[in-house]
Amino acid sequence: MSEQVLAVEDLHVWFDLPKKGRLHAVQGVNLELLSGERFGLVGESGCGKTTAILALMGLLPSSADVSGSIILDGEDILAGGERSMRPHRWKDISMVFQGAMNAFNPVQTVGAQLIEPMEFHGVATGDAAKKAAGELLELVGIAPERADRYPHEFSGGMRQRAAIAMALACSPKVLLADEPTTALDVMVQAQILDLLTRLSDDLGLALVFVTHDIPVIAELCSRAAVMYAGEIVETGAMETLYHDPRHPYTRMLFGAIPDPEGEKDVVSIPGAPPRLDREITGCPFAPRCDVAFERCRVERPALLELARRHSAACHLNDRTAS
Ligand code: SF4
Numbered sequence: 601m602s603e604q605v606l607a608v609e610d611l612h613v614w615f616d617l618p619k620k621g622r623l624h625a626v627q628g629v630n631l632e633l634l635s636g637e638r639f640g641l642v643g644e645s646g647c648g649k650t651t652a653i654l655a656l657m658g659l660l661p662s663s664a665d666v667s668g669s670i671i672l673d674g675e676d677i678l679a680g681g682e683r684s685m686r687p688h689r690w691k692d693i694s695m696v697f698q699g700a701m702n703a704f705n706p707v708q709t710v711g712a713q714l715i716e717p718m719e720f721h722g723v724a725t726g727d728a729a730k731k732a733a734g735e736l737l738e739l740v741g742i743a744p745e746r747a748d749r750y751p752h753e754f755s756g757g758m759r760q761r762a763a764i765a766m767a768l769a770c771s772p773k774v775l776l777a778d779e780p781t782t783a784l785d786v787m788v789q790a791q792i793l794d795l796l797t798r799l800s801d802d803l804g805l806a807l808v809f810v811t812h813d814i815p816v817i818a819e820l821c822s823r824a825a826v827m828y829a830g831e832i833v834e835t836g837a838m839e840t841l842y843h844d845p846r847h848p849y850t851r852m853l854f855g856a857i858p859d860p861e862g863e864k865d866v867v868s869i870p871g872a873p874p875r876l877d878r879e880i881t882g883c884p885f886a887p888r889c890d891v892a893f894e895r896c897r898v899e900r901p902a903l904l905e906l907a908r909r910h911s912a913a914c915h916l917n918d919r920t921a922s
Contacts, residue, residue, distance in 0.1 A: 672774070773805070
């Protein structure tokens with residue numbers, strides 16, 4: 601049976617704005633991740649997905665105020681700030697960024713950059729680290745000899761593979777992948793998705809895959825959370841979210857997927873998400889919701905558990921709704 605490796609409880613992220621005021625970018629996010637599980641975090645740009653996972657890595661700028669708990673293997677790694685985060689970052693919880701080129705130092709060989717986290721965390725040093733770097737490249741389908749090459753000598757797809765190898769250098773339990781296929785062509789995208797699937801199956805790696813691309817999540821993940829305006833508005837098994845969405849935003853997101861058979865119309869979601877530097881009264885989705893009613897404009901819906909591991913934040917699920 602899979603074990604829980606990560607639990608995020610009531611995670612909030614605030615940013616101080618340059619002039620005055622604060623932006624509430626992540627609002628009470630709760631997540632649970634089991635070993636070997638592939639979990640999707642989905643939503644439009646600006647809904648807080650990337651901010652949430654950067655908070656899990658402790659990589660937000662100092663202007664961010666983060667609260668809540670990030671429990672990794674039973675320890676709250678947020679409680680002691682940077683002192684308690686540092687021993688776990690890249691070792692137990694690791695990340696693949698959107699643009700692989702940005703993940704690498706252009707003046708260091710790829711091999712040297714694979715070795716660095718291993719040496720920092722005392723996982724391997726010297727020849728052992730060099731050998732491990734070659735093995736990591738092999739694991740992601742790159743010839744080990746290429747360890748001596750510089751990032752610009754790699755193609756886009758190969759760089760993304762190397763970025764995955766770097767994230768795996770210390771054998772993490774949790775891998776956070778932030779839109780890792782967005783900049784790649786369709787063929788390379790499919791190869792990277794296959795690679796991530798294989799790695800999570802073979803290594804028992806828990807994967808959080810962040811994207812606005814629902815078909816990608818549907819292919820890769822067994823469970824997902826839908827984020828809107830900084831909060832999770834629905835979470836459940838992919839099957840459930842697809843066939844029985846209980847939040848209008850989830851239904852509309854899935855409705856916006858192009859149908860390859862051309863049998864159903866693609867319906868886009870009107871309007872734009874709300875600004876998070878202003879106070880929101882009622883349901884944040886109300887101005888765009890096609891079934892909003894009076895209560896939605898005055899009362900914010902809470903995330904309610906509808907069935908085991910299926911929750912949604914919509915007044916329509918509340919039997920007392922009027
Ligand atoms: Fe729509 Fe109301 Fe549900 Fe919000 S609470 S998603 S406005 S029906």
